[in-house]
Amino acid sequence: MNVFYGDVVVVGSGVAGLTCALELSKEFDNIVLITKKFLEDSNSYLAQGGMAVMKSVEDRKVFLEDTLKAGHYKNNKRAVEILIDESQDAIRTLVGYGAKFQREKGEYSYTREGGHSVNRILYCGDYTGRAIMEALIEKVKACSKIKILEKYTMEDLLIHNKVCYGIYARGRENILIRGKKTVLATGGIGGIYKNSTNYSHIRGDGIALAIRHKVGLKDISYVQIHPTALYEEGDKRKFLISESLRGEGAIILNHKKERFTYELNPRDIVSQAIIREMKKEEVSHQWLRLSNIKVDIEKRFPKIYEQLKSMAIDPYNEDVPIVPAQHYTMGGIEVDLFGRTSMLGLYAVGEVACTGVHGENRLASNSLLESVVYAKRVAKSIANSRYVKEYKGNFKINNLDSYRNSEVIGEVIKIDKLAKIK
Ligand SMILES: Cc1cc2nc3c(=O)[nH]c(=O)nc-3n(C[C@H](O)[C@H](O)[C@H](O)COP(=O)(O)OP(=O)(O)OC[C@H]3O[C@@H](n4cnc5c(N)ncnc54)[C@H](O)[C@@H]3O)c2cc1C
Known part of the structure; x- marks a missing residue:
């Protein structure tokens, strides 16, 4: 050896x-x-x-x-x-x-x-x-x-x-x-x-x-569960939708397109709220609305913008499907x-x-x-x-x-x- x-x-x-x-x-x-x-x-x-x-x-x-x-x-x-x-x-x-x-x-x-x-x-x-x-x-x-x-x-x-x-x-x-x-x-x-x-x-x-x-x-x-990973079917690594987007004003919505949590609470609180709402609505994900944020998404968040574009999601006009995922130990x-x-x-x-x-x-x-x-x-x-x-x-x-x-x-x-x- x-x-x-x-x-x-x-x-x-x-x-x-x-x-x-x-x-x-x-x-x-x-x-x-x-x-x-x-x-x-x-x-x-x-x-x-x-x-x-x-x-x-x-x-x-x-x-x-x-x-x-x-x-x-x-x-x-x-x-x-x-x-x-x-x-x-x-x-x-x-x-x-x-x-x-x-x-x-x-x-x-x-x-x-x-x-x-x-x-x-x-x-x-x-x-x-x-x-x-x-x-x-x-x-x-x-x-x-x-x-x-x-x-x-x-x-x-x-x-x-x-x-x-x-x-x-x-x-x-x-x-x-x-x-x-x-x-x-x-x-x-x-x-x-x-x-x-x-x-x-x-x-x-x-x-x-x-x-x-x-x-x-x-x-x-x-173990930390992040509230906003990009929802995709399958087992591959989940792409993260950074919390900074919520810091800039993005909001979380349920399937009735209503807000149900304060987006800038610590991660565990927001994750628990999303999971509770998913169970209540019997759905596999919730939504993140980026259209009302204060900065230009493409300029400030280029990596996220590219990822959404590659999935044919237009973040200026469409809500983004999100799901909580394991994130940190x-x-x-x-x-x-x-x-x-x-x-x-x-x-x-x-x-x-x-x-x-x-x-x-x-x-x-x-x-x-x-x-x-x-x-x-x-x-x-x-x-x-x-x-x-x-x-x-x-x-x-x-x-x-x-x-x-x-x-x-x-x-x-x-x-x-x-x-x-x-
Ligand atoms: C998508 C994502 C976004 C994040 N965003 C942020 C953020 O904005 N701000 C923030 O503060 N934190 C963020 N984090 C968390 C942060 O990135 C990590 O917690 C931190 O970087 C951990 O660093 P580390 O050096 O301890 O481990 P890692 O960066 O995980 O590196 C571990 C290393 O160990 C090696 N390794 C593992 N097992 C073995 C082995 N048996 N033999 C040899 N090598 C091995 C791996 O190959 C790797 O090189 C994010 C995490 C993820 C996943």
Whole structure:
């Protein structure tokens, strides 16, 4: 078997994995980054709406309250304070890596989504994720300290005496990547759902391995259902109709073309209202009316406009069919405020991790922010962490498939059922 060595092994090429790798490269010379498909194939790349930020000191209290309220006060308040206090620094970091956010006359433009009391979301058209990720990918590719392994799937963790020393992965060949520290940035569990806005290959691998190796989890039954995915028959990934459209004035209607909910409530409330109404009317979807929004749809939301056009829907004159779909995993591998898991040598960041920032329900546009803020903290924490004695012996390894067929992954699927809307 081919063996690679890294000071740090990073698994996953979403915004969390790439930011962490780049920040680590300021301290270490040899980082190995692996990803299941290509660098671009992440949920981060799909993000539309934007990235929240504390606009000014006056916004701190309101942003904190908005996040706690959306999370039904089940959040870890300290983790939220860090998220907010380090948000401007996170934006500066991304801009430093080349990300561009919308500006008007030199000043940032801010939009709004459900649960936010004010406009505080930075964006780039309706393709904010792509704009951020293209900048990060360019930087990672240009960084000689980061070795990139695409089309490799992490199948197991290398563990000895309850310490993690890297991973085992399969791709063109089976490989071991031995590392002093390992960072899981493998995203959420959306891929195991029939109706999800997430990529199907991002399906809780990190969480399955954590369960297998008895690494602590937190809030794992908290799964977010987005109110407005584009309704299409069939099992393929559901296209998201960004909440920013509702921020700009789009309204939700039932089949009698009546409003039945306040569109800018937090996501769980709006999703529950839509599902209740669908049951009442015995229909498979509801409608989103865009014709009355304040901005030009084609200019402000080009990706959504193109998608609707390709389905022969004219958003200026026709209502758009929408249905709630799985969107985000609030729970995950339990981490402290520096991304440390319950296993020595193992860190988690981004959607796979649970810092407790989101509580029971994530406030819109807080996940890109969480990924960047905590990726920076993980990198700092690894740079300052104590030396773990190298282990040179062999490891007992297994394949993910065997876990999937076992009781272990059964638990993840049971969790999926638990997460149904009340
Ligand atoms: C359609 C859509 C729109 C969204 N819009 C927004 C938004 O506007 N604002 C916002 O804040 N958030 C948004 N989100 C959520 C946000 O994009 C994600 O929560 C966040 O980007 C997660 O980043 P991540 O790096 O943790 O994981 P991801 O971006 O999901 O990346 C996970 C990575 O891990 C890799 N991976 C998984 N398993 C393995 C394995 N076994 N071996 C190797 N690699 C593996 C994957 O290939 C991928 O590269 C949106 C999500 C979706 C789906």
